[in-house]
Every structure is written in structure tokens, then in C-alpha cells.
Amino acid sequence: MTVTIAEVAAAADVSTSTVSRCFAQPDAVRADTRERVLEAARRLGYTPNRIARSLAVGRTRTLGLIVPDIGNLFFASIAKAVQARARAKDYAVFLADTDEQPGDEAELALTMAKQVDGLLLVAPRMSEDELTEVVAAAPAVLLNRRMDGVSSVAAAGAEGVRMAAEHVRALGHRHLALILGARNSWSSMERSRAARQACEELGLQLTEFGPLPPKFGSGVGAADLVLAAGPTAVVAHNDMVALGLISRFAERGVRVPDDMSVVGCDDTLLARTATPSLTSVSIPLDSLGRQAVDLMVRTLDQPGHRPAPAETVLESGLTVRRSTGPLRTQAAPPTATTTQPHRS
Amino acid sequence: MTVTIAEVAAAADVSTSTVSRCFAQPDAVRADTRERVLEAARRLGYTPNRIARSLAVGRTRTLGLIVPDIGNLFFASIAKAVQARARAKDYAVFLADTDEQPGDEAELALTMAKQVDGLLLVAPRMSEDELTEVVAAAPAVLLNRRMDGVSSVAAAGAEGVRMAAEHVRALGHRHLALILGARNSWSSMERSRAARQACEELGLQLTEFGPLPPKFGSGVGAADLVLAAGPTAVVAHNDMVALGLISRFAERGVRVPDDMSVVGCDDTLLARTATPSLTSVSIPLDSLGRQAVDLMVRTLDQPGHRPAPAETVLESGLTVRRSTGPLRTQAAPPTATTTQPHRS
DNA sequence: TTGAAAGCGATACCAA
């Protein structure tokens, strides 16, 4: 049924070692021998058994990707990029979805660690202790999160928030709301910090809401609070939350963008397919995924595979993709005079 | 570094066979011996090496999942369910995204076939010839598609279309547009067939558009054609296309749902997060994924693993999830009198 | 109930 290296060896009248070499280091075999072997292999339809190879070499050429929710476009986009890049480098990808249960995350990662060469972790809410444990179990790269001593690839979230703040400032707004993401979310905390600084510098009043789970419903719920507090612009933790806000605003008769500016984060399909489309901070997720794989593979393919110095890649290609489609008027036209208010 | 079965055996003063048995068939070992072995295993932190086990037993406890685009919520939802169910059954999942390139699909599947126990294929556009070849390479289950002699789990798309047609009929519409999906898409063809029959029976005039790639842009493009042709209701191939339609309708000043009814398919997050939310034919994707895994595992865990009779599961729990949120008036209120027009 | 030993399919070291 399945043709092994031994059969090829027999057919080509060489030893199994030689056949193996023909695939691993072709140069170490004389040309005509190699020819003969490859021909036999082709004729017999031989393909190396990756499992057997893995057992022998101790590496699986498999990467483990752990995400909180593959049904979330943010993570799905990353997964897509990771998968594509990994395949290009001849690595297979194990996918694990933790279903947003931070408790199981570490355990799952630990289990997976034994089956793969490296772990790609998108785990915004895993504790640093757990993370430390996981990282000890296998080479790992953190996505969209940073931690000392661990390789990571993250978007410059601070930059994104600042851009969003500048955007709403340019539209003439003075009071900005920020909807935070999940409690303990690394990127959410990062954004909160960045928002405070940006608003201070831009002379914007800032009101924060949350932390809240990054879901549509959270936006729906937060909308009324925002309305009560008085901001005229909102930056939401992600696009789903932003759409939740918009939905509730519509119910309350608050028109977007006429009465209220809403800015999402991540610029997923959700933002692009809304009518009118949602202004959103665009994060190059595919680039994030690609770079994570590259970093991982670089570590793995290093000959002296031990040192593995932690390396951090900060992706900075963030942009604000502005709403398109049938807009109505903007709330407050930008003033031509430059003012520099300052608030405690 | 890594603790093996031999070390456990030594520590518990038994043979490796016994240790192995303790995990594989605990009943075949005397209680106190088992106790001693498990204790030693725990103390040493032993966990069986899955690779080695795979090599020995010839099975990997890994499933391969092939999807056209994991960045598409439809497939992501399936992937999520598959992943969860597989893990529950102690199977790992290899994910492969073909990036909507039907050409590479078969090759990828063939490659994957050698590393997994079974293949879960979401490949609406793969040719039947290729499919036949793939299916010969490994046990396979088709998702959302049916083919003779191959196990599959599919949604009753016909049922969904009929429900959509009944829905718009109930709203008083007389002329329905159907936006077809990708050329060669199995489910698209299925829906077209179902739409014709349903419209005939319901006395609705039907105009079909497409085939078109199932993307937002296709909806945008089709909107003008629909407007020109006169239907007052549209059933789109999926939610993305539906949102594209709505986007363009808005630009053209056509109000949804006042002037035009739009029904999506799949009821993804996209439909739910739109404002107002999009009426969509809801397909229980998680159930599809779950059943596919169950079917696969049932086949795999069959002792006399050869026969594997093709089995088809037709998921019929489709529903129409109606738009919620700030609606405006409906176009044509349903008439109280029952009419039964008939058109050739 | 337990153990010895032969694989599973490839790799890689050491000789030739």
C-alpha cells in the first residue's frame, strides 16, 4: 500500500541511506546514482513519511497556532496569513481555538507544545505566569502582545490610537470616548495608555468605558453610557464593538456620523462591509502573521538552535481607513483657527 | 530532557510493554502494578510521545481541514466547530487555507492526506474528478456539498432558499432576484434549482444574476443590474454579497428595506452586526462542523476500518433570521387576499 | 498478568 524507502532502495539497487540522502542532501550523492534513485522513487510513487522522519530527527515541521476565537475576523485574518506563510516554508499548522476561555489556554498550549516545533500564540489574556510556563515548553512567538524575554510580533497599538485621536480632532471633536476591551487584555491596556497621552497632547477630553468583552453586545450596552457622558466621538476596542455602538445609536435616534463619530479598530471586513463603511484603524494583520512565522522559522532553522534570543518585531504600518459610501454631513466642521486647550 | 516510556518502566520496575498497556488498555494490567506505573509516570512527568505512537500504530489522530478562505466567516465558523469537536474527541486539526485558488486545492489535499487520518473538505469548487482522486487518498468527509459515494454533511440549501422565497412573498413581493455564487459552486447551483422551483410554486417572478464571486464587490456590482431589471426583493448568495447590494442601493438612493428587500445567506456575524441587521437564511454551521467530525471519527474508529460506507447527513435546521433594529416601513404590506398568479 | 523482541519508516554516524 504505502511505499517505503526500503522498496525504493531495492528498486534502485542501493542502500536506504543513499535514498535518504538523495532527498536530504542531494549533493552528497553521485549524479547518476541520484538519477537512478529518483527515477525509482517516481516510478514507485514514493513520498517520504513525515511521521517517521519526525521521530528520527526530533522535529515535526509543524507549527501550533493558538487563537482565542477563529470566528473573530481579527484572529481569522492572522490565521490566514500564518497558514499561508507556514506552508510556503513547508510547515504545517495545527490550529487550536480556545473559545475565549483563558483558563484552558495554557493547558492547551502545553499539550500542543509537545507536538510541534514552535508555538504561535495569540493570547491577549493569558497571565504572564502561564505564558512563562508555556514559553519554557516550546519555542514561542507572541502575536499582538509583548513580554520581556519572549519573541513577539505586535502592532503599534499606541500609534493607532493616536491616529484615531488625531482623526476625530481634525473633525472638530473635543470630547472622545474610548471603549476598552476585555479585562486583562494586553492590547486594551496599551491603547488606554496611548489614548490618555494622545488626548492630553491634542487637548481632547477623554472618557473611558469598560473593560468590556470585545463583542457586538458590548457596544450596544456602552452606547447609552456614552450618550449620557457627552462625548461626540468614540473609538471602540474593535469593529464589532463599534458596530454595536452604531446599532444602539440608531435605535436612540442618534445619527452616525452626523451626531456622533465612531471609529473602529482592526479594519476587518465588518468595517468595510458596513453601510456606510466604518472608519477604522487598519492593522496589517497579514503582515503580523507573516512576520510571526518568519521569526519562528528563523529561530527554528538556526543551526545552533539553543540561544534563540528573544526578538520583538513592532509592526507600524497602521493607518486610518476612512468611511466611504453615502455619508451625511459631519458634526462639527474643523475650525480653521488652531486652539490648544489644556485640561487637567 | 524528554522522559520516555523506558524510564518510567525502569522507575516502576516493569517492562515497557506494561507501561504502554497502562495507557492503552488499563484493564489488562493488575491494579497495583498499574498504580505503581502511573505513579512513576506522574512523578517523572511522562507523557506519551504522539509521534512515536503514530509511527507504531499507523494513525496520527489528526484531521485535516481544508477551507477556501478562513478569513470568510462562513468557513471560519465551520472551522471553529470542527476544531472544538475534534479536540473533544482527542484529535488535532491541521488547517489548510487554499485562498480561493481551486487549482491548488486538490494538490494540497493530496499532500495533507498523507499526514492525517482523515480529511474534512470544504471545497465547493473542486471538480468531481479531483475530488474523486482526493477521496481515494484518505478517508474524507465533504462539507456543504454532496457527491455520490462520498460521505458528506450538507445544509439543506434548497430548504433555505424556499424559506427566503416564502419570506419575501409574505412581505408582498412579486418579483425576486437571486444572486448566484461562484461559477461551479455546488451550493450555488443547488440554490438556483431550488429558487426556480420555489418561485414557480409561489407565483413569484424570478430573475437570476451571476454567477459571481461571493464577495462584497459582487453585490455592489449586481445592485445596478437588479435595479434595472425590476425585482423588489433580492436573495443574495451570502451575507457579504447582500451587504454589497445594500451599500450600492444606498448610494443610488434606494432605501432598504423600504424600497427593496434584501435577504442574505449564512447569517454570519456580518448580517447580525449590520444596522439595521440583515435578514438572512441562518445555517447551523456549528452543527455542520460537529457532524462532520462525528462522521469522520465514527468511520475512523470503526474496528474493521475498511468498508466505510459513504454516509450523508443533511442538516435541515435552517431558519430565516429576520432583521432587527431600527426598521423603517415595509415596501408592500402583505395582501390579505390569497392570490395564486402563475407565470411561464 | 507480564516480558522479550520485532517492527513502524526514516535518519545519521561510522566504516569501508
Add this chain to the structure above:
DNA sequence: TTGGTATCGCTTTCAA
């Protein structure tokens, strides 16, 4: 440049 063979870690007869 090639071949023999031990090895990777576990499973699974077959005997004891």
C-alpha cells in the same frame, strides 16, 4: 561516494 546499523519512542504479537 556508499552501505551497515543503531536509533527515535511506542505498540503489539507471542511466550512465559
